Amino acid sequence: MDPNKLTHDAQPAEGRLIRTRPRSEGSARPQVRPKAEGWKQLTTPDGRPTLQFASPRVQQPATHLADLSLAEREAKVAEMGLPKFRARQLSKHYFEHRTTDPEQMTDLPKEHRERLAEAFFPPLLTEVKRLVTDDGATVKFLWRLFDGALVESVLMRYPGRITLCVSSQCGCGMNCPFCATGQAGLTRNMSTAEILDQIVQANRVIAEGGLGRVRASGNGAEPERVNNIVFMGMGEPLANYKRVMNAVHRMIAPAPEGLGMSARGITVSTVGLAPAIRKLADENIPITFALSLHAPDDQLRDDLIPVNSRWKVEEVLDAAYHYYERTGRRVSIEYALIKDMNDHAWRADLLAEKLNARGRGWVHVNPIPLNPTPGSIWTSSTREVTREFVDRLNAAGIPTTLRDTRGKEIDGACGQLVATEQDRAEAEAFAAAR
Numbered sequence: 001m002d003p004n005k006l007t008h009d010a011q012p013a014e015g016r017l018i019r020t021r022p023r024s025e026g027s028a029r030p031q032v033r034p035k036a037e038g039w040k041q042l043t044t045p046d047g048r049p050t051l052q053f054a055s056p057r058v059q060q061p062a063t064h065l066a067d068l069s070l071a072e073r074e075a076k077v078a079e080m081g082l083p084k085f086r087a088r089q090l091s092k093h094y095f096e097h098r099t100t101d102p103e104q105m106t107d108l109p110k111e112h113r114e115r116l117a118e119a120f121f122p123p124l125l126t127e128v129k130r131l132v133t134d135d136g137a138t139v140k141f142l143w144r145l146f147d148g149a150l151v152e153s154v155l156m157r158y159p160g161r162i163t164l165c166v167s168s169q170c171g172c173g174m175n176c177p178f179c180a181t182g183q184a185g186l187t188r189n190m191s192t193a194e195i196l197d198q199i200v201q202a203n204r205v206i207a208e209g210g211l212g213r214v215r216a217s218g219n220g221a222e223p224e225r226v227n228n229i230v231f232m233g234m235g236e237p238l239a240n241y242k243r244v245m246n247a248v249h250r251m252i253a254p255a256p257e258g259l260g261m262s263a264r265g266i267t268v269s270t271v272g273l274a275p276a277i278r279k280l281a282d283e284n285i286p287i288t289f290a291l292s293l294h295a296p297d298d299q300l301r302d303d304l305i306p307v308n309s310r311w312k313v314e315e316v317l318d319a320a321y322h323y324y325e326r327t328g329r330r331v332s333i334e335y336a337l338i339k340d341m342n343d344h345a346w347r348a349d350l351l352a353e354k355l356n357a358r359g360r361g362w363v364h365v366n367p368i369p370l371n372p373t374p375g376s377i378w379t380s381s382t383r384e385v386t387r388e389f390v391d392r393l394n395a396a397g398i399p400t401t402l403r404d405t406r407g408k409e410i411d412g413a414c415g416q417l418v419a420t421e422q423d424r425a426e427a428e429a430f431a432a433a434r
Contacts (some may be wrong), residue, residue, distance in 0.1 A: 030340050030341045034304045037177075037377055041139045041185045048309065049309075051173060051174065051307060052173025052175075053173065056188055061124060061145070062122035064124060065093035065120040066172070066196040066197065067169050070256070076120075080119065082116075085190060089108060095200065097254055102116070105117070112377035122146070123146050124193055124197040124388060126144045128138035130210075138350075141154075141202075142197075149170040149192065152167060153165060153166050153202070154233065154273065155226070158277075161228045162226050162227055164198065164202050164226045165230050166199065166230070167195075167235055168233070168240050168244050169186060169188070169190055169236065169239065171233060172273050173236065174305075188352050192246040194264065196259075197371065203225045207224075215332075229251065229261070229265065236271060236345070237269060241276055245280075248285065266369075267287065267307040268280065269290035272291065273311065275287070277319035288330075289318075289323045294334070295313075297347065320363070330362060332365075332405075333366065335365060335367045335368065337368065338370045338378050339378070343381040347389075348393050349392060351393065352397070365398055365400040365401045366402075366403075374432040411427060
């Protein structure tokens with residue numbers, strides 16, 4: 001399929017898909033190639049973008065209650081010479097009451113509260129800054145970790161659900177040139193408890209009214225809390241596989257062992273680590289899987305998503321289809337539409353062709369207007385081009401929905417999460433003042 005020999009007229013008012021016809025090469029839309037702008041992309045000696053799959057060997061936080069299963073918590077309590085049921089009480093305080101303050105744990109013996117809190121609740125996330133937009137329905141948090149590393153998460157209220165976009169790594173090693181997090185490189189993996197603490201602290205903010213009006217509980221209505229998790233914050237989740245999956249198990253474990261969330265409300269995304277996708281399929285947990293594809297052809301995706309040099313489009317789509325076969329859960333394809341780079345109508349046709357080649361009904365495509373990052377001249381596709389891209393996929397039988405973008409005003413949308421120099425300065429000042 002030659003993109004220079006296709007033409008796509010303006011979309012008619014009624015929204016019907018129009019026919020494609022040959023045209024001269026001179027009138028074709030340009031093809032912009034990905035390149036790093038406003039920052040220096042890390043490369044290997046042969047000029048290829050550097051990929052960091054392994055976390056640097058740095059100190060991890062002390063073991064926290066959320067790192068442990070309920071049985072492990074009980075064993076630790078017993079080692080302290082206390083009855084095992086104290087582990088359930090501690091778990092209830094953390095996951096349900098959202099507190100690590102020993103003074104609030106009045107059902108524990110007063111003489112043991114401090115010792116238990118010190119043993120089970122080492123410091124994890126400290127809130128440095130909170131930015132609010134969308135009339136209070138979107139909140140971005142800047143967290144300082146125990147070692148000074150900075151991560152962000154985004155809390156969003158939608159009709160009928162509350163979503164938290166969580167981070168799984170400090171930075172990211174996938175080096176995608178359109179993503180602010182990837183530009184920062186990888187500092188380290190986050191621990192299981194650090195991932196979970198983003199949810200616990202978000203639930204505390206909701207309970208305190210920090211996400212707008214609090215829904216009244218009682219008369220059968222439960223207090224509001226996060227009920228939808230997307231691993232689309234900082235980091236590549238499948239590069240921190242063990243800790244991410246431990247966190248997922250704690251999310252879905254019933255109280256008091258975990259948060260008692262529905263697995264169907266959890267989405268794990270990846271840029272395409274094919275072996276890990278297959279491993280995820282074998283976990284037998286009905287979570288939603290999302291593949292950040294962004295280009296259906298290897299020629300462009302090699303530059304746009306550097307990990308494509310390791311696992312090509314066909315291999316990654318095969319792994320995604322395997323996830324559908326094993327779980328019966330429809331796969332989400334994330335596709336950031338970038339003007340004149342990956343938004344050509346022929347790419348919509350090629351994407352539909354590759355998805356339909358594996359069957360029908362197994363996938364849903366979510367195009368996302370590109371969220372710009374500082375220093376980049378790349379921008380989102382025009383409304384007309386976006387409309388045609390979506391219409392072509394739908395006409396080919398691929399369910400496609402243009403995804404809502406939240407938090408652009410506070411750099412909290414997809415691809416915008418990064419700890420800036422100003423954030424670092426504020427975090428250092430915050431730590432010095434404590």
